[in-house]
Amino acid sequence: MAQQERAIETRAAIIRGAAAAFQTRGYGSTSLAQVSAAAGVTKGALYFHFDSKEALAVAVIDAQHEASAAIGRTLLSENVLGLRAIIIMSLELARQLHEDPIVSAGVRLTIEAANFETPVAGPYLDWMEACEEYLRRGIAEGEISPDIDTVAMAHFIISAFTGVQVVSDVLTGRDDIEDRLIEMWAVVMPSLVPTDRWLELKDLPTRIREERAAA
Amino acid sequence: MAQQERAIETRAAIIRGAAAAFQTRGYGSTSLAQVSAAAGVTKGALYFHFDSKEALAVAVIDAQHEASAAIGRTLLSENVLGLRAIIIMSLELARQLHEDPIVSAGVRLTIEAANFETPVAGPYLDWMEACEEYLRRGIAEGEISPDIDTVAMAHFIISAFTGVQVVSDVLTGRDDIEDRLIEMWAVVMPSLVPTDRWLELKDLPTRIREERAAA
Structure with missing residues (x-):
C-alpha cells in the first residue's frame, strides 16, 4: 500500500515536472532528461510511468x-x-x-x-x-x-x-x-x-x- | 547581379523549406538539417542566410x-x-x-x-x-x-x-x-x-x- 502511494506520488511529481519543462521550453525542445531533472526522479522511474x-x-x-x-x-x-x-x-x-x-x-x-x-x-x-x-x-x-x-x-x-x-x-x-x-x-x-x-x-x-x- | 538573384532565390527556398519542416514536426522538434533537406540547399547555404x-x-x-x-x-x-x-x-x-x-x-x-x-x-x-x-x-x-x-x-x-x-x-x-x-x-x-x-x-x-x- 505504501509502495502504491509512493508510485502515485512519483507519477504526480513527473506530471508537474513535465508541465514545468514543457512550459519553459515548449514541447519539441524538451528532452526526457530535462523532465526527470525537473521532476526530481530518475530516468528509470520516468520510463516506468511513461514510455514516451x-x-x-x-x-x-x-x-x-x-x-x-x-x-x-x-x-x-x-x-x-x-x-x-x-x-x-x-x-x-x-x-x-x-x-x-x-x-x-x-x-x-x-x-x-x-x-x-x-x-x-x-x-x-x-x-x-x-x-x-x-x-x-x-x-x-x-x-x-x-x-x-x-x-x-x-x-x-x-x-x-x-x-x-x-x-x-x-x-x-x-x-x-x-x-x-x-x-x-x-x-x-x-x-x-x-x-x-x-x-x-x-x-x-x-x-x-x-x-x-x-x- | 545574377549572383544576387540566386541569393534571393535561395533565401526564399530556405523559407519555404523551413515552413514545411516546422509545419510537419513543430518548431521544437525540427532540426536545421531537416530544414536544409526540405529546402534542397546545403547546410552551408542555410547558415549563410540564417544564423539560428x-x-x-x-x-x-x-x-x-x-x-x-x-x-x-x-x-x-x-x-x-x-x-x-x-x-x-x-x-x-x-x-x-x-x-x-x-x-x-x-x-x-x-x-x-x-x-x-x-x-x-x-x-x-x-x-x-x-x-x-x-x-x-x-x-x-x-x-x-x-x-x-x-x-x-x-x-x-x-x-x-x-x-x-x-x-x-x-x-x-x-x-x-x-x-x-x-x-x-x-x-x-x-x-x-x-x-x-x-x-x-x-x-x-x-x-x-x-x-x-x-x-
Missing part, C-alpha cells in the same frame, strides 16, 4: 483537463443558472490558466499538438458540450434567447475563449485575461440574451467578476 | 506577415467600406491559412513562440491596428455603431479570429474555417451594426462569402 514524451504530454493534458472539468462538475452540482454558469466557467478557467502551471502547460500542449499521433480534440469537444448544455438550460430559464443555434454558439464561445487566452498569453503573459474576457462577454451578450431581459442581464459578467473578487 | 533556428522561424513569421499584410494594403487602396473590409480581411486570411503553407506555418509559429527571445506580438498588434482603422471608417460611414469601444472591439475580433482558426485547425485541419467564421460574424454583427441599419446589413458576411465564391 508524447505519453507525458498526453498525461499533462489529461491532468489539465481533470482540473478544468472539476469547474464544470461544481457548477452542475450547485445548480447554477445556465447563463451564469457559462460566464463563471470562462472566468474560472482563465484564473486556472493564469495561476496553475499544469493547466497553462496543458492548454499550450493542446494548441501545439496538432501533429501528435493521439488527437487532442477531446478537451475542445468536451467544453463545447458543457457550453451547449448550459445554453439549453439558459433557454429553459428564459435568460438565453430561444432563437440561437446552441451548437454554433457553443462552438464560437469556446473558440473565442481560446483566442482570447492565446492572445492574452502572447501580449501580457495572461495578466490581462480577465479584462479581455469581460470585453468578450460585452460583445457576445447581445446575441445571447432575449431583448426583454437585456437591461436586467447586460451587466451580469461584470457583476459575477465583482462577486468573485469579493469572495 | 529562431532566425529561421522569425523569417517564416515575417513572410507570413508580408503575405497577410498584402490583404490589408489591397483593401485600403481599393477604398472598401470599413465593415466590409473587416469581413473580407477575415475570410481572405482564412483562405491563406487553409491554402498557403507559409501562412499556416507562420501563424502556428506565432502561437508556439511565447518562449522565443524575440517577442512575436507584432502581427497581433498590426492586425488589431488595421481592424481599429476599419472600425473607425465604418463608424464614419454609418455602418458601425458609434457607441462601440474601437480598441476593445478590434482586440476582441482579432482574438476571436485567432481562436476560430486554432480550433478549426485542431478539429478539421481548417476545412471548416469559412463556416465557423460566418458563425463568428453572426454573433459579432449585432454588437457592431447600428440598430437602424440592421435589416440591411445583417446578411453582409454571407453575401460577401457568396461574392467571393462566385468570383
Whole structure:
C-alpha cells in the first residue's frame, strides 16, 4: 500500500515536472532528461510511468483537463443558472490558466499538438458540450434567447475563449485575461440574451467578476 | 547581379523549406538539417542566410506577415467600406491559412513562440491596428455603431479570429474555417451594426462569402 502511494506520488511529481519543462521550453525542445531533472526522479522511474514524451504530454493534458472539468462538475452540482454558469466557467478557467502551471502547460500542449499521433480534440469537444448544455438550460430559464443555434454558439464561445487566452498569453503573459474576457462577454451578450431581459442581464459578467473578487 | 538573384532565390527556398519542416514536426522538434533537406540547399547555404533556428522561424513569421499584410494594403487602396473590409480581411486570411503553407506555418509559429527571445506580438498588434482603422471608417460611414469601444472591439475580433482558426485547425485541419467564421460574424454583427441599419446589413458576411465564391 505504501509502495502504491509512493508510485502515485512519483507519477504526480513527473506530471508537474513535465508541465514545468514543457512550459519553459515548449514541447519539441524538451528532452526526457530535462523532465526527470525537473521532476526530481530518475530516468528509470520516468520510463516506468511513461514510455514516451508524447505519453507525458498526453498525461499533462489529461491532468489539465481533470482540473478544468472539476469547474464544470461544481457548477452542475450547485445548480447554477445556465447563463451564469457559462460566464463563471470562462472566468474560472482563465484564473486556472493564469495561476496553475499544469493547466497553462496543458492548454499550450493542446494548441501545439496538432501533429501528435493521439488527437487532442477531446478537451475542445468536451467544453463545447458543457457550453451547449448550459445554453439549453439558459433557454429553459428564459435568460438565453430561444432563437440561437446552441451548437454554433457553443462552438464560437469556446473558440473565442481560446483566442482570447492565446492572445492574452502572447501580449501580457495572461495578466490581462480577465479584462479581455469581460470585453468578450460585452460583445457576445447581445446575441445571447432575449431583448426583454437585456437591461436586467447586460451587466451580469461584470457583476459575477465583482462577486468573485469579493469572495 | 545574377549572383544576387540566386541569393534571393535561395533565401526564399530556405523559407519555404523551413515552413514545411516546422509545419510537419513543430518548431521544437525540427532540426536545421531537416530544414536544409526540405529546402534542397546545403547546410552551408542555410547558415549563410540564417544564423539560428529562431532566425529561421522569425523569417517564416515575417513572410507570413508580408503575405497577410498584402490583404490589408489591397483593401485600403481599393477604398472598401470599413465593415466590409473587416469581413473580407477575415475570410481572405482564412483562405491563406487553409491554402498557403507559409501562412499556416507562420501563424502556428506565432502561437508556439511565447518562449522565443524575440517577442512575436507584432502581427497581433498590426492586425488589431488595421481592424481599429476599419472600425473607425465604418463608424464614419454609418455602418458601425458609434457607441462601440474601437480598441476593445478590434482586440476582441482579432482574438476571436485567432481562436476560430486554432480550433478549426485542431478539429478539421481548417476545412471548416469559412463556416465557423460566418458563425463568428453572426454573433459579432449585432454588437457592431447600428440598430437602424440592421435589416440591411445583417446578411453582409454571407453575401460577401457568396461574392467571393462566385468570383
